[in-house]
Amino acid sequence: MAETRLIQSRYRLLDLIGRGGMGEVWRARDESLGRQVAVKCLKPLGPHHDQSFTRVLRERFRREARVAAALQHRGVTVVHDFGESEGVLYLVMELLEGRNLSQLLEDNKQHPLPVADVVDIADQVSGALAYTHQQGIVHRDLKPANIMRLADGTVKICDFGIARLGHDIGFTARLTGTGIAMGTPHYMSPEQISGAQVDQRSDLYSFGCVLYEIATGAPPFDLDDAWAILVGHRDTPPEPPRHHRAELPEYFERIILDLLAKEPERRPQDARELGRRIGTGRTTPVYVPTVVSPAIDRPADERRMLEPSTRAPAPSSSREPRLPSWTRGMTTGHKATGAGLGGAPPDAAAGLTGEWTARPATSAPEAPEHVERPTPSPELLTTLTGRHNAGLSLGRLGRWTEAGEVHRAVAAEREHVLGPDHPDTLASRYEVGFTLSRTGRAAEALREYTRVAGGRERALGPDHPDTLAARQEMAYVLGQLGRHFEAHQAYTAVLAARERVMGPDHPDTLRCRHNLAFNLSRLGRLEDSYRMASEVAAARTRVLGVNHPDTLVTRYEVAYALGQLGHWPEALGTYREVAEARAQALGPDHPDTLSARYEVGISLGRLGRSAQALELYRDLIDDRTRVHGPAHPETLRARHGLGVNLGRMGRWEEALAESRDVWAIRERVLGPDHPDTLVSRREVAVGLGWLGRWSDALTEYRGVATARERVLGADHPDALASRNDEAHCLEQLGRGQEAVELYRRVAALRQQRAARGD
Structure with a gap:
């Protein structure tokens, strides 16, 4: 395409009209119809986007382009065509003069x-x-x-x-x-x-x-x-x-x-x-009048600015708007004036006719061990503190992305005026890591926490509570990344330091022990997890009280360990106690209360008490829908539990209908390859099998297995379990030889995984 400057053998690019953040716009000739058009070429994705995201982008582009192409009004730009050529998405539009x-x-x-x-x-x-x-x-x-x-x-x-x-x-x-x-x-x-x-x-x-x-x-x-x-x-x-x-x-x-x-x-x-x-x-x-009033022909910096609560002009002694302190010092950049179309910005790319280029990275010289910095003004430090607190407030509201943007900006300014290892700079970096971990960006969070932990160790010492807090968050995100053995080592080291410095019953020590217990269960060490969780629950009851939220979190973990060990009656009793205590302490509609009620339903189903589980799930679905909405992941999780228990009661037509509905919503809301979506799709296959529709079941089992292999890898336990489901289905269809070959393949992959120690 760079040589012929021809897209899809039809649109010949003539000259570049404009260039902006999303890509380039070219004047082009439609060789088929002999007319001039505008071709907008979207900038290709960089290497930091994974293939699944790229697939989603392409589908979104096609959907949005179809919507734009369907608009027919003299006041809306006409879209003639769209597509993809050599990895570049493009739109063909009417050429506007x-x-x-x-x-x-x-x-x-x-x-x-x-x-x-x-x-x-x-x-x-x-x-x-x-x-x-x-x-x-x-x-x-x-x-x-x-x-x-x-x-x-x-x-x-x-x-x-x-x-x-x-x-x-x-x-x-x-x-x-x-x-x-x-x-x-x-x-x-x-x-x-x-x-x-x-x-x-x-x-x-x-x-x-x-x-x-x-x-x-x-x-x-x-x-x-x-x-x-x-x-x-x-x-x-x-x-x-x-x-x-x-x-x-x-x-x-x-x-x-x-x-x-x-x-x-x-x-x-x-x-x-x-x-x-x-x-x-x-x-x-x-x-x-046809002329511009001279009354407004004055410099922009002389225009009046307003206080938030009044339209009256600010006193002439101050031209700054009296807004919250955390808004000061941030700049807008250029407005969306379209001026960039006249000339390429520094990060503009050459587009279809050349290489896409990014802004060149600049490497600063290494900083000396000690940099003399001018003493920042008290007003600036107060402003930065206010903006830091504003970021914390956004986090408390669950607005993690916005909170991360605020903390990232404050961290950059604090590093500039205070230095990279100043406690305030590191406090902002810590919050950046926290927001990254809460928005699913665990790998980035780990890098940020590692940086903070190193800086705090240099500035404050290895056993300082702030240093230990950063190291503990490193362990947490290692768990998020599935690196549970490394997380175990990190938690163990932090726990030893916390016990030595703070004592065994300090709340931070107990929090670390709770996290270690949680991680032990993920390592398969269920007895150790149960024992440690029970000890932490007893200590938190003694220190914080029986109904304190932290105590209830650990008792919830005790119940989970009991269930994993097969002690379902004890797990059921503990989950019920936690649900009742949370309802009193936090309220019946609090997410933690509803989570405990869900686990009660799981336990009832495991104990064969499906009729009671059905009743509980129906009530929980009503409450989840009222609190979170019908398409919320937790509402759908409760509906999934309802479908499973319908199946356990032999009501397979109802179970299949419920599973299909949940699968469809999860696919729309979460995406076709999300783990919860695939769990629902598997449940559909289970229902089809119980109804004797094995050919249909095979299609769904294979779809689940293929998706899990694509996302998780061929030797991941979930992918292997799905291939076993497929082999069982082949047996039911009388295709024994294919089933045997698949069973052998699964066995070989499991042996390879075991040999690696995974």
Whole structure:
């Protein structure tokens, strides 16, 4: 493709129109139809993306491209074709001759557009949004750079659906000066900022920001600080546009302010209502001058800034917005002006006609052993502490990704002003590791904790509680990675130090012993795990009390060990006691309470008391659905338990129907290769077998085995168990020779695994 510059033997690339974060746009000729088109080539994924993620991306691209291609409206860019060529995903679109709104503002030296043009753009875009929203499609990334005005005055919205792909992969997120991946915050709705569900009203808010900018020359919250902008969207009423530009019609100002309402229900409820209001306003004669008011022709740094709680201008002695301290010092980077289309950014790639290149890594010279640093101001240290605490608050709310971004930025700034081994720098690094482990990025978390542990050992000593905390988290993520023997060694070393320094009954010592007991069970040392968990439970009861959450966590682990040892009556009794105590201490709907009730159901089923298990699971499903929703993984886990116990009672038609339903939802929510999805698919195969439908069962058993081999490896115990299921199915179908060969293959793989000591 680099030599012929021809895609799929049809689209000949002529010249590069633009280049941005997601890839390149080329002017091209459709050789089949003899017309000029635009070809958008998405930047290929880097080596850090695994194959399963790449498959998901390709499927997402095809789905989003089909959605975009189905849109037929004069206000929406037409998508002619899409596909993949030599690993590069591409879209073929109509070639637009015009300028996007950011370029028009730039051409006008950031002066606002003429009022008549602003109103006309608002009218046309509202019609396009009314159409797309009626199709159930939300853009999610409306900004001036995504709205094009053609030479004949037609206005078109670009990049429906494709912007979401870039967000998912990380192409559209921009790093601010402090390392925060913020994207472009100037046009984000409050619900987008908070991570809540968005609908068409989020597009209307973003469009309100666009109208504000083209009508006044600046976005509603045009601050120099990314976090301050986000706080502004969330908390601060925008200054009325007519304060900047008196000639704007009053009705149009009212429309913009209504679009910028913080609560979605207070905005126009759909774009059709918006279009009606614009049409009504346009029929009222108003005086619209054709020149820009000189009142706004002043430097941007002289524009008034607002406090969160008032529209009054700030005192002239201070031009900074009085926002929370943790928002200070962060910068926005460049707005999404589309200016990058004129020239390649530093990390731009050559695309289809050459090599994709990333920003070159720069290697700093080795730092001397001691670096003289200027003493940071108390104000800066206080600001960093405030931002660190803001990250902790986000973590307490379960917003781990956002918390990680905050901690990463604070860590970088603390390292710059305090040094890499300063306790405050290491505290931020520790929190970065914590957020990584809570978002499933255990390998990255391990690297971060290793760095923190080394720094703390140098700065504080090997037995300092903070050093031991970092080493204990290293053990935890080693367990997450399945490296249980290494985790055992790490836990054992930390426990010895904690007992020596803090004593055997210190809460941190007991926490380490609890984790060691948990890890022992994962090593198959069930008796040792049960004994240690029982000792920790007794100590925590003595130190913390019988109903303390930590005590109940360990008693839960005791019950688990009892079950693994086959002592199901004792396990059932312990799980019930934990569930009752948690309901009293934490509440009946607390996740830990519901987890204990689920384990009660498991124990009842193991004891052959399936009728009681069914009753429990039905109640638990109702409670899980009410608390978490019908598609939540824990709701589905309870439904899976219900299906298993229906089968145990011989109600196989009902069991099969339940398993099929859970499998379908898990496949949609978790993905086809997720372990829980495959467990449900296997349960479908079990039901088919019990109903005598062995050919259908064989298809599902093979599907599970193939997926597990692909994800886990051919000699993983779960993959081997699935191949045994397949062999059993072959036997039932009378295909004995195939079954024998498969059994032999499984046996050989197990011997190889045993020889390696796995």
